[in-house]
Amino acid sequence: MHGDAPHVAIVGGGPVGLATAIELGLRGISCVVLEQGDGQVGNAKFVDINMRTMEFCRRWGIADEVRDRGFNPDYAQDLIYVTTLTGYLLGRQPFPAFSQFRTPPTTPERIARCPQTIFDPILRRTAEALPAVRLRYQTRCERVSQDGDGVTLTLVDTATGKREELRAGYVACCEGANSSIRETLGIGLDGAGTLSLNANVVFFSEEFLRVHDKGPGFYTAIGPEGRWASVLAIDGGTLWRLQLTKPFETTVFPKADAEAWVRRFMGRDFAFEVRSAIVWSRREVVAASYRSGRVFLLGDAAHQLSPTGGFGLNTGIGDVTNLAWKLAAVIDGWGGPELLPSYEAERKPIGTQNVAAATGRWQHNEAVGGTPGPAILESGAEGDRVRADVSAALQRILDRANCGYDYGPRYEDAGMQLGYSYENSPVIVPDGTPPPLNDHRTYYPIARPGIRAPHFWLDERTSILDLFGTGFVLLRLSRHAPAADVFVAAAAKRGVPLTVHSFDIPQLFHIYNRQLVLVRPDGHVAWRSDELPTDAQHVLDVVRGSAA
Ligand SMILES: Cc1cc2nc3c(=O)[nH]c(=O)nc-3n(C[C@H](O)[C@H](O)[C@H](O)COP(=O)(O)OP(=O)(O)OC[C@H]3O[C@@H](n4cnc5c(N)ncnc54)[C@H](O)[C@@H]3O)c2cc1C
Secondary structure (H helix, E strand, O other): OOOOOOOEEEEOOOHHHHHHHHHHHHOOOOEEEEOOOOOOOOOOOOOEEOHHHHHHHHHHOOHHHHHHHOOOOOOOOOEEEEOOOOOOEEEEEOOOOHHHOOOOOOOOOOOEEOOHHHHHHHHHHHHHOOOOEEEEOOEEEEEEEEOOOOEEEEEEEOOOOOEEEEEEOEEEEOOOOOOHHHHHOOOOEEEEEEEEEEEEEEEEOOOHHHHOOOOOOEEEEEEOOEEEEEEEEOOOOOEEEEEEEEEEOOOOOOHHHHHHHHHHHHOOOOOOEEEEEEEEEEEEEEEOOOEEOOEEEOHHHOEEOOOOOOOHHHHHHHHHHHHHHHHHHHHHOOOOOOOOHHHHHHHHHHHHHHHHHHHHHHHHHHHOOOOOOHHHHOOOHHHHHHHHHHHHHHHHHHHHHOOOOOOOOOOOOHHHHHOOEOOOOOOOOOOOOOOOOOOOOOOOOOOOOOEEOOOOEOOOOOEHHHHOOOOEEEEEOOOOOOOOHHHHHHHHHHOOOEEEEEOOOHHHHHHHOOOEEEEOOOOEEEEEEOOOOOOHHHHHHHHOOOOO
């Protein structure tokens, strides 16, 4: 690009747009974030940051802050089922507070609770500190048009109404669910569409924990109609989020109604103040295409999931880390013509898979507790019998929730968080081994091409993941591993950044299970073998998207 024109214009300064700026900025790729709002985050839509996203936060140097600043670490995470908070206890699965969570052996970073109101500002500060990144708030993108050399964006200053045009090499469309760019590009949404309307009420209360006797945790209420609401601690102190899980019929949500729902959950009146009350659409959709020419869709612009499971943001961050190095490679001149198309080939199947899993989790949750009828609230023998039935059914579910991981809730989908694989990718060299018997729950640490290279502690503080992120990394994993010279020469010939690391650690070799493993900048395995390939140049050409 010429003059002041950035290489990449990022439309949308939500978490996905900001993360894109960080990934590009760390690679020295000039980019501008265009955000129509003023940068204030009013509503914490998401709260949970999963293990894989935390691993990327570690790469960006913010993992400690995200983990330690987000949430009261001593707030216990028990799953608690009640008729109301001051009513009957129906079930309880004790879980420790985040400070007691242990980090599973498969990752250097355990999950964190960091509400969007804290997470987005951390991303913003990180992006702002990078010389290659510019952030522009109160700037709405109204239109994009592209030609062979780049994209022209029509921008409007939302404060003054002033219009201008901006030229960029590529556009990362991170506009969220209601993406207008996606619509103007004529990219439709596949999937079941809107599943339900639901409501969230964020409220402030200093006395919440003192009013009831159930102790700290994540609360779910089951009434005569079944499971109807949950309350989650946003900061583990005074901010709470009531989610009405029964579908809403209307988008109108008066404050008085919101207050009445909060009181119903508690089972009596208490001192609280509603901070926000919104109705939101639970959707199950994936964009028909993730790309049109020089414009790429990421995050909610590309896929919208039921929030059950907390996969939404985390799927978006996966998009970011997949696309950013490919854009950088093409801009820097070593990425081949197949590299940018591989973004959709790799990420759309993951989006589709996660969207379906989130809906499955929702349907499962909806069925929890059945429809017990009014007796669930009554004292006496019939009430006791109904509550005992509900409790027994709940216990079967709660026993599953731990899934053998003694680390805390939300590890039950470790397979989804860490084990996703870019099967049939045009820029991965398969090694002929079958995919692991992955399900959503179980993660197998293997270094099969397409999968995230497994974590291993090299010393007390250094994970092998810390070696990945900039260019390609060739791991030589035993003293018998072939020399890497042919790869080094092939990489130098094409200008591909490649670093070689040699280890002789039996446990590491046991996990990676090959003498040579080539890892991409996003931490996924691109190729592996016990021997040098007959044509190392060809391997490098495939993985940089230039084999055709
Ligand atoms: C109730 C609820 C709970 C959730 N819980 C979780 C959770 O625990 N974990 C999780 O991973 N996910 C969760 N999610 C999903 C998560 O909130 C979203 O996936 C995430 O916010 C998507 O980020 P994004 O940056 O793609 O989009 P957004 O957050 O929607 O950001 C898009 C940004 O683009 C801006 N914008 C839009 N159009 C333009 C334009 N034309 N020009 C300039 N700017 C524009 C908007 O102002 C906005 O700031 C939850 C969602 C909901 C609704």
